[in-house]
Amino acid sequence: MRVTFIKPNIGRLDHSLYVDEGRMEPLQLGVLAGLTPPDVECVLHDDRIDEIPYDEPTDLVAITVEIYTARRAYEIAEEYRNRGVPVILGGFHPTLIPEECAQYADSIFVGDAELGWGEVIEDARNGELKPYYKSKPGTPQVGGTLPRRDLFKGKGYLPITLMQFSRGCRFACDFCAISVFFDRTNYVRKTREILNEIENQDRKFVFFVDDNFLSNHEAAKAFLRELIPMRIRWVSQASIDMTNDLELMDLLAESGCIGNVIGFESLDPRNLQQMKKGPNLLREKRDSKILKQGWDQYDKPLQVLRDYHLQTWAAFTLGHDFDTVESIRETSDFAMQNKFCFAAYNILMPYPSTEFYDRLEAEGRLLWDGKWWLHPEYRFNHAAFVPKNMTPDELTDACWQCRRDWNKASSVFYRMWDFKTHLSSPTRLAVYLKYNPIYAREAYRKQGMLFGLFRRNARKKMAETETSACAEAIEQ
Ligand code: B12
Numbered sequence: 001m002r003v004t005f006i007k008p009n010i011g012r013l014d015h016s017l018y019v020d021e022g023r024m025e026p027l028q029l030g031v032l033a034g035l036t037p038p039d040v041e042c043v044l045h046d047d048r049i050d051e052i053p054y055d056e057p058t059d060l061v062a063i064t065v066e067i068y069t070a071r072r073a074y075e076i077a078e079e080y081r082n083r084g085v086p087v088i089l090g091g092f093h094p095t096l097i098p099e100e101c102a103q104y105a106d107s108i109f110v111g112d113a114e115l116g117w118g119e120v121i122e123d124a125r126n127g128e129l130k131p132y133y134k135s136k137p138g139t140p141q142v143g144g145t146l147p148r149r150d151l152f153k154g155k156g157y158l159p160i161t162l163m164q165f166s167r168g169c170r171f172a173c174d175f176c177a178i179s180v181f182f183d184r185t186n187y188v189r190k191t192r193e194i195l196n197e198i199e200n201q202d203r204k205f206v207f208f209v210d211d212n213f214l215s216n217h218e219a220a221k222a223f224l225r226e227l228i229p230m231r232i233r234w235v236s237q238a239s240i241d242m243t244n245d246l247e248l249m250d251l252l253a254e255s256g257c258i259g260n261v262i263g264f265e266s267l268d269p270r271n272l273q274q275m276k277k278g279p280n281l282l283r284e285k286r287d288s289k290i291l292k293q294g295w296d297q298y299d300k301p302l303q304v305l306r307d308y309h310l311q312t313w314a315a316f317t318l319g320h321d322f323d324t325v326e327s328i329r330e331t332s333d334f335a336m337q338n339k340f341c342f343a344a345y346n347i348l349m350p351y352p353s354t355e356f357y358d359r360l361e362a363e364g365r366l367l368w369d370g371k372w373w374l375h376p377e378y379r380f381n382h383a384a385f386v387p388k389n390m391t392p393d394e395l396t397d398a399c400w401q402c403r404r405d406w407n408k409a410s411s412v413f414y415r416m417w418d419f420k421t422h423l424s425s426p427t428r429l430a431v432y433l434k435y436n437p438i439y440a441r442e443a444y445r446k447q448g449m450l451f452g453l454f455r456r457n458a459r460k461k462m463a464e465t466e467t468s469a470c471a472e473a474i475e476q
């Protein structure tokens, strides 16, 4: 039996096919292949680089789908199904809105694969694939499953190993798909299993792809103590409340952490409160003080990050209810002044199933028929809702202006001159100099990209409303 795993691309450029230069290993497909019985042949095609060989014989196609790749995933599924090959879709998007995905596949998988993938393989082997499988999100790679990293070889991925320490996050930010998917729970792996995985791969540079590596401070501390002797360098994603815990900060530094993606989201405390950005508000709550208005609320945490020589990838969501064109420009100035290593100026996106999406829907503020990810005219990083204090186009332009300014060569040169962070070690400088040009190129190429490759087919499919066997199963 042969299973073909596919990572879809987002879409196409107006003039040519899009190849993602900053592509990273598709860890979920490595994990799925690792969960597959050894007598089953596993093949991986990454649509971000490979031409998909639809006519190559295979018994099952498994596609991982997130909201940005949904359109393209449906197109790929259609190609295989037209050839009589069964297709199963899994991942964030099928888990959050299974009814939609069910229309485009023979089967969908809701939740994490760990406890249900074996059943899928046996059913497919017997020609009895069910339309719907469900397994709860939970502890990743239970039993110490090793991802099949051999499948990643030769695909030109960035030279950084993706790995999980935990999944999920205890916070409940209203726009965040993670908080819905994991129901505000953080699942931590066994330390021994992670250390074994580190030993079983070649690199000394690891990206822990956790949603919030520091969701549980005590669990993180216990792991970091054991990680120190491995002598790796690592990066991850974490919430800013880490700076309240100096024991944790010591362990981050000692274990080889060089930086984290941190969600600043907004500089305006009214926005932070409205979006329920718990970790960014904790400090003020603990001190029982009224929130300070303005940027300086981040001053102390930023000082701590710099004292520990951590490089920060600052993530902002733009378009909250108290945002204006001016406040967005101030956000850009703030990031520049702080010389962050990278900054992501993301337009705030309404992800279905989130509280934010429901609120906008109730207020009649959603654009693109409420389904921007399927709309044939929607373009990457464009506004998908009507903001309170500007027009959608003004939001799109303001966000793009931030990205443009940030990625200019003069900005990269200016930000580099920070002796506490980027210039504090050769590794940090190498990260800064290698990844800034890659992300700059990607920002320019992705802006305004359409989703999917074949406009006509997808439009036809979107018009279909019949309920499939799978949708009926979900109902039950
Ligand atoms: C690392 C990461 C990235 C990396 C890229 C990783 C890569 N390989 O290329 C970077 C930082 C570049 C990135 C970029 C973006 N990302 Co991202 N990313 C992640 C993150 C944190 C981890 C992904 C991962 O490897 N997880 C580990 C694997 C093992 O977990 P998994 O993918 O969930 O898979 C499990 C299950 O879902 C299920 N499963 C998954 N696929 C399938 C398929 C089948 C057939 C089956 C049976 C089961 C199954 O089983 C797996 C094992 O348990 C996820 C969040 C998350 N927790 O997954 C966000 C996430 C996927 N990203 C997201 C987004 C929005 C983006 C961006 C669009 C952000 C932006 N505005 O630019 C971009 C562009 C994405 C793109 N397609 O190009 C969203 C998607 C939201 C949604 N509703 O779909 C997520 C969920 C984060 C979030 N906060 O909401 N991302």
Ligand code: SF4
Pocket (backbone or CB within 6 Å): 169, 170, 171, 172, 173, 176, 177, 178, 179, 211, 212, 239, 263, 277, 279
């Ligand atoms: S802290 Fe980050 S991962 Fe956690 S719920 Fe908020 S946005 Fe999501």
